[in-house]
Amino acid sequence: MKVMIRNDRMADGEPSGLSSSIVATLKEQIIHWQYPPEHRLTEADLCKTFHVSRSPVREALRILATDGFVKKLPNRGYAVKQYNLGEIEELYEVRLALELYTVECLAKRGPPNAHDREDLVALKRTWTGLLNGSSKKAEELARLDTLFHETLAHATGNKTLLRHLRTINERLMLFRMIDLDKTDRAESTCRQHLEILKHIAAKDARKARAAMQRNIEEGRINVHTAIKDALAKAYSMKT
Amino acid sequence: MKVMIRNDRMADGEPSGLSSSIVATLKEQIIHWQYPPEHRLTEADLCKTFHVSRSPVREALRILATDGFVKKLPNRGYAVKQYNLGEIEELYEVRLALELYTVECLAKRGPPNAHDREDLVALKRTWTGLLNGSSKKAEELARLDTLFHETLAHATGNKTLLRHLRTINERLMLFRMIDLDKTDRAESTCRQHLEILKHIAAKDARKARAAMQRNIEEGRINVHTAIKDALAKAYSMKT
DNA sequence: GATCTGAAAATTGTATACAATTAGGCGTAC
DNA sequence: GTACGCCTAATTGTATACAATTTTCAGATC
Numbered sequence: 001m002k003v004m005i006r007n008d009r010m011a012d013g014e015p016s017g018l019s020s021s022i023v024a025t026l027k028e029q030i031i032h033w034q035y036p037p038e039h040r041l042t043e044a045d046l047c048k049t050f051h052v053s054r055s056p057v058r059e060a061l062r063i064l065a066t067d068g069f070v071k072k073l074p075n076r077g078y079a080v081k082q083y084n085l086g087e088i089e090e091l092y093e094v095r096l097a098l099e100l101y102t103v104e105c106l107a108k109r110g111p112p113n114a115h116d117r118e119d120l121v122a123l124k125r126t127w128t129g130l131l132n133g134s135s136k137k138a139e140e141l142a143r144l145d146t147l148f149h150e151t152l153a154h155a156t157g158n159k160t161l162l163r164h165l166r167t168i169n170e171r172l173m174l175f176r177m178i179d180l181d182k183t184d185r186a187e188s189t190c191r192q193h194l195e196i197l198k199h200i201a202a203k204d205a206r207k208a209r210a211a212m213q214r215n216i217e218e219g220r221i222n223v224h225t226a227i228k229d230a231l232a233k234a235y236s237m238k239t
Numbered sequence: 240m241k242v243m244i245r246n247d248r249m250a251d252g253e254p255s256g257l258s259s260s261i262v263a264t265l266k267e268q269i270i271h272w273q274y275p276p277e278h279r280l281t282e283a284d285l286c287k288t289f290h291v292s293r294s295p296v297r298e299a300l301r302i303l304a305t306d307g308f309v310k311k312l313p314n315r316g317y318a319v320k321q322y323n324l325g326e327i328e329e330l331y332e333v334r335l336a337l338e339l340y341t342v343e344c345l346a347k348r349g350p351p352n353a354h355d356r357e358d359l360v361a362l363k364r365t366w367t368g369l370l371n372g373s374s375k376k377a378e379e380l381a382r383l384d385t386l387f388h389e390t391l392a393h394a395t396g397n398k399t400l401l402r403h404l405r406t407i408n409e410r411l412m413l414f415r416m417i418d419l420d421k422t423d424r425a426e427s428t429c430r431q432h433l434e435i436l437k438h439i440a441a442k443d444a445r446k447a448r449a450a451m452q453r454n455i456e457e458g459r460i461n462v463h464t465a466i467k468d469a470l471a472k473a474y475s476m477k478t
Numbered sequence: 479g480a481t482c483t484g485a486a487a488a489t490t491g492t493a494t495a496c497a498a499t500t501a502g503g504c505g506t507a508c
Numbered sequence: 509g510t511a512c513g514c515c516t517a518a519t520t521g522t523a524t525a526c527a528a529t530t531t532t533c534a535g536a537t538c
Contacts, residue, residue, distance in 0.1 A: 164333055
């Protein structure tokens with residue numbers, strides 16, 4: 001009973017005890033759309049489902065709120081946050097600013113140590129293989145895509161940059177599948193990623209930024225049109 | 240005692256009750272260096288000083304930890320976070336990325352509505368006045384400088400961008416006074432800010448970025464040298 | 479039928495009690 | 509003198525009880 005799930009990345013002093021596993025579980029569920037948007041989450045309900053008291057549940061909800069997965073309804077508990085088109089665009093903009101800086105940084109001064117340099121060549125191997133290879137399931141692609149962008153940020157050596165990028169990209173997880181499910185997206189992603197790596201290796205900051213911008217913008221546009229279509233459809237159904 | 244400080248930007252559902260005022264008070268104290276770095280903060284102690292129970296104190300400490308003002312010592316409570324040179328540089332880098340994007344955004348598409356446009360001309364008035372005028376106390380300068388950068392971010396209309404920039408700049412508050420106390424910094428700040436506004440008005444994104452970069456870099460360098468000197472002095476004293 | 483009123487239910491905010499883990503120190507053996 | 513082990517105190521993690529606020533809904537009134 002009451003198993004303490006030890007979190008993977010427990011190096012920093014952040015998570016502790018039951019709340020961290022509640023956070024992880026709920027995040028996972030929300031990202032996979034297992035709750036309808038605006039679904040209400042009350043402390044009492046979560047206590048029942050997780051078989052714990054209110055203390056860790058409260059902590060978990062507060063964390064999820066600051067991470068942008070739930071929002072607080074004054075005096076009415078919490079609800080799964082639904083992002084509207086404008087907010088999604090905002091997230092993509094901040095992501096763009098941070099990732100452009102990331103590649104500029106890498107092109108200009110390169111990875112700070114041998115380990116990070118190896119990570120970059122490993123990325124090149126991975127995505128070259130993916131370009132020719134077969135496995136193009138969206139789920140796996142999403143994992144590798146996340147890994148790609150996080151590895152770049154990590155290679156700058158700037159942990160603060162990585163952390164901010166993570167919180168942004170974690171939220172965008174909600175929509176990443178929409179993007180990567182698109183036809184031919186796998187191939188264009190491969191080409192764009194390889195291009196980014198090429199320009200970094202060539203120490204061409206301008207071209208690296210441009211390539212990264214194309215990569216992120218394509219994703220943003222895919223999500224944008226998909227959401228707008230969905231909204232239009234939902235609206236037309238109501239009339 | 241136990242005054243509930245109503246937060247300015249309370250529009251979102253974040254703060255509530257006692258914890259928010261504890262957070263505000265401790266933040267204020269930490270920013271003003273009223274605790275030595277690495278000073279330990281235990282829940283029990285804070286309960287006594289604030290005359291509240293552990294629940295709100297725990298909540299406050301968790302918030303302060305995610306905001307980067309305290310760090311968690313596993314099983315030993317919390318401690319006021321001491322930033323080393325590398326971490327400060329990281330913060331300045333992320334800030335640079337976000338603020339460069341901010342001015343680029345403003346120069347390219349301009350403020351989204353009349354209200355934000357007015358804010359920008361108000362900034363121009365303020366800093367023109369400051370250039371000629373007298374009041375150059377560092378404390379007041381810091382307030383206006385913060386207002387300048389936050390107003391720009393706000394004028395983009397991107398709330399997410401503003402929020403991330405705030406969390407970064409809030410931490411850099413710890414070192415802003417070091418920067419602004421420097422001789423002639425007031426004047427150079429005025430000139431740089433006015434230049435930024437000029438290029439934004441002229442819709443010249445490249446020059447606006449360059450001007451913002453100079454502004455931020457100057458601050459970074461001031462802080463960098465000051466901290467390095469302080470560390471060198473502390474080290475030489477020990478030998 | 480619409481609207482106001484009041485009480486009950488729902489829900490969070492706070493306080494406190496208990497459990498579990500860990501750090502620090504003291505004493506003892508070698 | 510040093511190292512080992514136990515014991516106590518410190519400290520957090522969790523559960524629960526209580527208080528205060530707000531929503532909601534039934535019933536009465538116009």
